[in-house]
Amino acid sequence: MKKLYISWLFVLSVMVVQAQQKPHYTQYILNNYILNPALTGIENYWDVKASARDQWVGLNGAPRTAYVTVQGPIDKEDTKTTPTSFQLPGENPRGESYWENYTPSKPHSGIGLILLNDHTGNFNNFTANVTYAYHIGLTPNTNLAAGFGAGINQLHRDMSKTDFGDGVNTDPAQTSGNINKLKPDLNAGLWLYSRDYFVGVSAQQIIPSAISYGNNTAPVTGKAIPHFFATAGYRFLLNDDINALPSVMVKYVQGTPTNPQFDVNMKLQYQDLLWLGASYRLQDGYAGMVGLNVANTFNIGYSYDYTKTALNTASRGTHELIIGFLIGNRYADTCPRNVW
Known part of the structure; x- marks a missing residue:
């Protein structure tokens, strides 16, 4: 067991300093803002989403991720296109009549905040x-948005939470294994969206920075590296009550x-009430x-x-829960209009 834990600790160290450093999300389709x-x-x-x-x-030291995001518009002047675009009894508010009257948003800004904590080992x-x-309108049905995020990133390693057996929590090959690094963080992206589709590209952790710890006998070195994302989706109206969103x-x-890594998703939504989805991550698994x-x-x-x-x-799978709150929802939207 001791050897297994030390081997797992080594794998986690390599993951942090050399390879993927941002967490996975299964339900990013519910919050592409992340x-x-x-x-x-x-x-x-x-x-607001948490x-x-x-x-x-079941795997000791496995990743645990939590986040809170808050984002909203500034000076957005969308109006309902027709009186019937408000929900009527017995009518699907996201049915065919709604999308026939879809119009892009007028030019406006948005501000937001992301707080993210990822714990591994x-x-x-x-x-x-x-x-x-x-956000600007390009055509009668299409918007383009450009955005950026700026802030801080803190990487911390606490060797007191490591067990090398017999109560020893200090690596004999390293006299200084703790880390407490604070660095700037910068992200950027583009998002093209309409009533039928969306296409987005983004980059996270744009500013590279060195990561090192240990001593001259057993140094561990690496760097924080950029992560690039490209996403796309399309809306199909199977009937007036059900949307299919691959x-x-x-x-x-x-x-x-x-490299690269691929995720394929399918979401089936009944009116604005209930949805089911499935995802496949190439060379990894299903969800x-x-x-x-x-x-x-x-939601x-x-x-x-x-x-x-x-x-x-060794693992019993991965669980992910997301809860969202709609604040200032003056049009009484029961689900997102532009994010699926």
Whole structure:
């Protein structure tokens, strides 16, 4: 057991300093803002979301991620297109008549805040970012948004939480294994969206920085590297009550063994009330998702991931929960209009 834990600790160290350094999300399709700051202020209300992710349950030191995001529009002047665009009894508010009358948003700005904490082994990575985006209309049905986020990132390693057996928490090969690094963080993105589709590109952790700890006998060195994302999705109206929303994400992180990484998703939404989804991550595994929109006040989503990798022998899967609140929802939207 001691050897297994030390081996796992070594793997985590390599992951942090050499490969992917940003957490995975299964339900990013419910909050693409966590990947792309261009979505800041995209809706008619302030969107508050909180999420917790417990990855590879049962594996000691496995990643645990939590975040809170808040973002909303500034001087947005959207109006309902017709009296019937408000919900009527017995009518789907996101049915065919709604999308036939879809119009792009007028030029406006948005501001937001992201607080993210990712804990893996004895490493803790905290990020705080303030975001800004500007949205313009390109065609009668299409908007383009550009945004950026700026803030701080703190990487902390606490060797007191490491167990080398017999109560020893100091690596004999390293006299200074603790880390407490504070550095600037910068993200940027573009988001093209309409009534039928969205396409986005973004970059996180744009500013590279060195990471090192240990001593001359057993140094561990690496650097924080940029992460690049490309996402796209399309809306199909299967009938007046059910929307099918397939989407894909491509992620590139220099130094990871599988580059690029692909996620394929399918979301089926019944009116504005209930949705089911499935996801496949290439060379990794599958996920199932379910969610509920409660009136025009809040929404909730849950996902479970099953990995096909060797971790499946020790892990009981991954759980992720996300809760959203719609504040200042003056048009009583029961689900997002521009983010699916």
